[in-house]
Amino acid sequence: MVSIKDIARHAGVSISTVSYALNGNPKVTEETRKKILDVAKQLNYVPNAAARTLKKRETKIIGAFLTTLEGAFYGELLQGMKEELNKREYDLVICSGTRSHRMLSEGMLDGAIILDRLFSDEVLLQHAERGHKLVVLDRELSHRNVVQVLLDNKAGATFAIEYLIRQGHRKLYAVTGPGGSFDSEQRLAAVRQAVDRAGEIQYAEIPGNFDKASGAAAAQIIINEYDGPAAAFCFNDEMAIGMYQALRETSYAIGEHLHVVGFDHIEIADYVQPRLATVHYSEKRWGALAAEQLIKLIANEGAEHERIYVSLVEGDSVGQI
Amino acid sequence: MVSIKDIARHAGVSISTVSYALNGNPKVTEETRKKILDVAKQLNYVPNAAARTLKKRETKIIGAFLTTLEGAFYGELLQGMKEELNKREYDLVICSGTRSHRMLSEGMLDGAIILDRLFSDEVLLQHAERGHKLVVLDRELSHRNVVQVLLDNKAGATFAIEYLIRQGHRKLYAVTGPGGSFDSEQRLAAVRQAVDRAGEIQYAEIPGNFDKASGAAAAQIIINEYDGPAAAFCFNDEMAIGMYQALRETSYAIGEHLHVVGFDHIEIADYVQPRLATVHYSEKRWGALAAEQLIKLIANEGAEHERIYVSLVEGDSVGQI
DNA sequence: TTGTATGCGTTATCAT
């Protein structure tokens, strides 16, 4: 490995001069700078990140923590983060799994964006307390080193329920996400409010898990007690797709017997037959905003909590009654 | 920040004893080790990655480099890598974009898995020459520090063409990937061979780009010169899906006028109507194998080039003639 | 068994 020491030797200057030259410090003559850069190039010099980090206590790298790498959901979100971060001279790396948490605590990251409910509030607060800067996308967390950038779940869930009611549905199911999920709980609260407000609604809740299997299971339950058109608001599109799968084997049809609204507007939603009605938001914007706030937090520029707005996408998975 | 120096002071021992204790060196008494661990916990000690890396010249982190985070985000592939790496005490991070290349050269990674044709052969070889360990999934590259884990493109493309011919098709199109793509070129070579072998085939090539838009454009071209049932082998599923979209607006139907085979077996392939015939392989296995070979390469345990086998998934996007 | 001392590659302070 070639270090600034080697450059110094070859260029006949001291290491501090090399460091200055390499970092564009104006104290150094144009002439010596040129010479040093030449030698550096010639020796194939590459700076050592570990040494720089040890000294400067920053890496210019941000981590995005996800529960899993699988599933087609996060592509645009991450792209949004990456583009925003790159603009500000930061790099983004995607991490997943408990093992990777060490990257945050051991100082390999200047900050993190969290979308991983397996990352507990408690642990997150510990990191924040140690001075790490965090943006959370999946919970409310109050700390000077944490900012929230959250979906407007309340609006989304309300849109969904009101849409079903507007289409004439009076028998409603809510298929929820897993217990710990902040998004799921917010959506559930909004659903209950909307249902209460509507009055005269037959309403039930089915616990789900955000995966296809639980959507299929929910569909099964609904079919078993079928006694006329029913409508389900699945708290994400994955589960809604699971319903499509479950009904394939039966004589019931989506949009005719079982009416479905999802949440997230994932790509498949536009391809299934009939097209899935769902709640849409811009993943890219979400990611970009999260990145922006994180950089502000790191730079002490007054980062603030943000909310991502959502809209309803109608579809033939919901028929009129 | 609390360092081993602080621990040493609080525990009344020297920093080397602390280091030994923390690293489980048997030289240190059970008693002192216990005391030291207690103090460490009490002080909320977290090791500093930069310092450790600077000293040991390894990070226990592997990077996976992708062209983009968007689209079919290679979820299972990455998950396969991650699981395999975690088993061996390594972490995985996902990187994308030229900016992130520095992580490799600056020594923040012990090795890298490359699936990014924007990463040039030349640059890759430079990294390898500097001692970095690489696994390439998207090209052939010969170097002692590089191993290849490649799809069996030849088999896949041959399966696809032979399937079309078996179904009675005699007018064939190949919709290729972008110019630089290794996979695309391999598939193209195999297609030409299979077509030659079959004889009496009307055959043409349409340059594509691996994205939906180029698939749609290809469909447009085929329709414009339509004079009877035509079959297209799209070199990936994305483009095949693009064909579905393009035909929606027309009176032509997939599986009836235009017959289509894709490559990759992405999730949507099972959901479109009619279901897309495609070439399947296990992404997870691909990732796991790549990770395994990389670890072997790093440990000097004789890593070898590997090939990922593929199979044909038939579908109603190809009708009989 | 424990302590002392050195160096990893950088940055940055202070002299010169």
Added chain:
DNA sequence: ATGATAACGCATACAA
């Protein structure tokens, strides 16, 4: 304008 030197936190060869 340039150089000498001291950290940064850790691992480790060598001393005791």
